[in-house]
Amino acid sequence: MSAPLIYFDNNATTALDPAVVEAMLPYLTSFYGNPSSAYSFGSRVGRALETAREQVAALVGCEPDELIFTGSGSEGNNTALNSALLADRDRRHVVTSSVEHSATKNFCDRLARRGFEVTWLPVDSAGLLDLDELRAAVRDDTAVVSLMWANNETGVLFPVEEAARIARAKGAHFHTDAVQAVGKIPIALGDSAVHFLSLAGHKLHAPKGVGALYVHRRARFTPFVIGGGQENARRGGTENVASIVALGKAAELAATHLREEQTVVRPLRDRFEQGILSQISDTEINGDPTERLPNTTNLFFRGVEGEALLVLLDKAGVCASAGSACTAGSIHPSHVLTAMGFSAERARASLRFSFSRFNTIEEVDRVLPILTSAVAKLRAMLSSTVAA
Ligand SMILES: *Cc1c(COP(=O)(O)O)cnc(C)c1O
Numbered sequence: 051m052s053a054p055l056i057y058f059d060n061n062a063t064t065a066l067d068p069a070v071v072e073a074m075l076p077y078l079t080s081f082y083g084n085p086s087s088a089y090s091f092g093s094r095v096g097r098a099l100e101t102a103r104e105q106v107a108a109l110v111g112c113e114p115d116e117l118i119f120t121g122s123g124s125e126g127n128n129t130a131l132n133s134a135l136l137a138d139r140d141r142r143h144v145v146t147s148s149v150e151h152s153a154t155k156n157f158c159d160r161l162a163r164r165g166f167e168v169t170w171l172p173v174d175s176a177g178l179l180d181l182d183e184l185r186a187a188v189r190d191d192t193a194v195v196s197l198m199w200a201n202n203e204t205g206v207l208f209p210v211e212e213a214a215r216i217a218r219a220k221g222a223h224f225h226t227d228a229v230q231a232v233g234k235i236p237i238a239l240g241d242s243a244v245h246f247l248s249l250a251g252h253k254l255h256a257p258k259g260v261g262a263l264y265v266h267r268r269a270r271f272t273p274f275v276i277g278g279g280q281e282n283a284r285r286g287g288t289e290n291v292a293s294i295v296a297l298g299k300a301a302e303l304a305a306t307h308l309r310e311e312q313t314v315v316r317p318l319r320d321r322f323e324q325g326i327l328s329q330i331s332d333t334e335i336n337g338d339p340t341e342r343l344p345n346t347t348n349l350f351f352r353g354v355e356g357e358a359l360l361v362l363l364d365k366a367g368v369c370a371s372a373g374s375a376c377t378a379g380s381i382h383p384s385h386v387l388t389a390m391g392f393s394a395e396r397a398r399a400s401l402r403f404s405f406s407r408f409n410t411i412e413e414v415d416r417v418l419p420i421l422t423s424a425v426a427k428l429r430a431m432l433s434s435t436v437a438a
Pocket residue numbers: 061062121122123124125151153198200201202227228229230250251252253259260261
């Protein structure tokens with residue numbers, strides 16, 4: 051019998067909470083009506099969407115009608131940037147950071163090729179953003195500033211509230227990719243200066259392929275997906291009802307478990323991290339150790355090929371991530387770690403471990419010796435190659 055799976059890759063996606071599955075199932079079986087239909091079999095489904103909207107609104111502290119359900123976090127990011135650029139055609143400048151998720155990064159790359167001007171703000175060696183650099187970058191023709199709330203590779207947090215005020219003072223829109231932050235740290239949009247915020251279900255124990263975009267009630271908004279009058283005519287396409295119900299339930303559960311991110315998940319992460327730093331020589335944390343999500347650690351194992359380490363972990367049933375994309379056989383080092391000033395070599399020798407409330411101390415204690423011997427094995431191979 052193979053070893054039970056140990057899943058330490060919760061920033062890639064998460065397991066569905068069983069209560070979430072239970073909540074969504076009736077909308078895959080009994081209640082298949084179209085939420086836009088006028089008869090009661092449809093309107094009952096429509097009401098389920100509104101309950102979900104209230105549940106998500108409660109988690110991020112906004113009004114339910116400020117939320118548009120989307121098909122993903124990526125769609126939210128694309129929609130927000132697109133809308134901000136259409137609000138004032140004279141503003142053709144975009145400010146973002148050099149460590150954004152590909153859903154923002156590649157969209158902005160494309161904007162640059164289409165003649166928009168993009169400023170990529172740097173981060174320091176801890177992955178932190180300098181607000182003075184942001185102040186200097188925002189101009190009178192800046193359409194939108196897009197900065198992630200929490201980095202998916204390192205967990206490092208950006209000072210989003212202050213950044214939003216800086217953008218707003220110049221009349222620019224402010225968008226935050228909060229896909230990794232929602233459900234892990236408290237978010238209260240209330241009277242914040244944020245215009246747009248994206249979130250995704252599958253990072254908080256709801257299914258893949260569903261998300262939400264917060265649009266401040268006074269922000270100008272232009273739809274990205276044009277279709278029927280769904281979502282108050284802000285996003286065409288019949289809603290993914292079962293997944294939206296699931297997202298609502300997951301948001302409600304995230305709110306009740308929010309404190310545990312600090313009292314349960316953080317201690318797991320810290321135990322794991324301290325275990326590695328004390329038991330394995332030549333290891334370091336990538337990213338600021340305090341200004342960071344409670345569930346994420348990104349660790350440098352000097353002299354180790356991260357991809358090889360992942361293979362050994364996989365053989366032992368342990369899921370983690372290199373935080374780098376494999377394209378056509380060539381492994382590109384993480385753009386996040388290189389933006390922090392680390393060499394390609396260090397980036398390739400780094401792995402991300404990300405935890406959730408479904409992980410246990412027993413799992414942490416089971417993985418530590420597996421990791422220790424895998425690193426020792428790879429380092430021994432390296433030194434014998436060097437010797438030969
Ligand atoms: C996962 C992730 C996304 C993309 O969300 P999808 O729903 O997979 O499109 C965007 N931003 C961050 C920070 C993420 O971690």
